[in-house]
Amino acid sequence: MDINTEGELMEKIVTLCKRRGFIFQSSEIYGGFNGFWDYGPYGSMLKKAVEALWWNEMVETRNNVVGLDSTIICHPKTWKASGHVDRFGDIMCDCRDCKTRFRVDQMPDPTTCSNCGSKNLTPPREFNLMMKTYVGPVFDEEHIAYLRAESCQPIFLDFNLIRIATRQQLPFGIAQIGKAFRNEITPRMFTFRSREFTQMEMEFFCADEGSMDWWEYWRKERWNFYREKLGFREDEIRLHPHDKLAHYAKAAVDIEFQFPFGWGELEGIHHRGTWDMSQHQQFSEQDLTYWDQQNNKRFLPTVIETSVGLDRMILAIFTHAYREDKAPTQKEGMDEDVRIVLGFPARIAPVQVAVLPLSKKLNERAEALQQDLRRYYRTEFDVTGNIGKRYRRQDEIGTPFCVTVDFETENDNAVTVRERDSMAQERVSVTSLKSYLDNKIFGW
Ligand code: ATP
8 A cells, every 4th residue: 555645644643643642632631722732652752862863963973063952931132133023924814705714825826715715815914923921020012022933043142152151163053952932823734833843953153254165064964864864765855945035045945855745844954144143233232243363353153054843853754654564464354464663763763672571471581671771772561462462562653673581581591582674583692682782773
């Protein structure tokens, strides 16, 4: 079955995510809350693992990128300076007949309702996407603050403090993972367009001279991340250069992914010129220029940005990973059965190693083994059901390795390791199990 062309893939992913506790609607007992999603036990493990992979890639393995964990609410002037208060909106129109609301730039024909075909539409109107709150004892205009609409703005505010504290010199980057909030008018496509989501952003500060080389560099780095670290195929991702550039930008490209509903933006790699720094310099009346001692020059840093939504990345990971295999079965009247597999890369799988004793009598031995393994890997212990069922349960959550403890283990001090994708089974001695798994999971 070609699940990709059937248009049902999204439904299958959403159903599996809920059934196995990856992702489900927020506040479901109250009927859910549109645009908000909770990550359950396996989902939160996956999310943390993907975050850790990105952080390792962008910060821990580089000397010229440092990290930040800033507040969600920052000084309201930030969003004046960034242009979000005045301009951050979508142009929307409503169908007067069926009451559906559309983003005008996403309508195939802006004069016709794509839901009911009516031409009776309201004129396009702008909706601001910033979420508002009040800070302080009085709920009035003066006390309005905003939940950040993107995680990168605090990076610009903290640039000087971080530069001085870390003694970094240009070029260098500041990375942050954090929540962002947008009052999206039409949240949809599962987590693709949410109202609360997590962004992983890096702002790279450099001199204008040579900045296009840095933009090229980051574009390649980010492309390689998807190909090499997440294993996305060449035909699943593509580069989409922006047709129209912001007046301050020299270059902008999106990495798009082929989601079940079609191509969609996953990550943007943008050359932002000195726009952000000059706006914050003007609004804060602080000097944000950089003194380049070597060349005896003072200038505002140019910024190259890489910006990706973690939730979209996870949806892409699910799309890439979801598979249905035909597997032989002993079920009565059936030769084959459908085996649902999430082919997650081992490094990010929520459970990396499942320990399965073949009989309850072996529980103690198996538990001791799990205790040992959980020091290095995310593990799970499963004793219920026959071994075939347990393998299936692990396949569905993407566990790359199942380690079975059987009655022979007592004699040969070895276990059977079953690999998710090939279903091949290998006898491995307990003493070499760690180096075996390290090699398979981390490539060490
Ligand atoms: P779109 O055109 O899809 O609305 P955008 O161009 O507004 O996206 P950016 O402001 O560049 O997006 O945000 C950077 C990244 O943050 C996006 O590439 C995407 O991965 C993620 N992102 C943006 N909006 C949302 C959202 N509502 N829900 C989930 N992720 C989002």
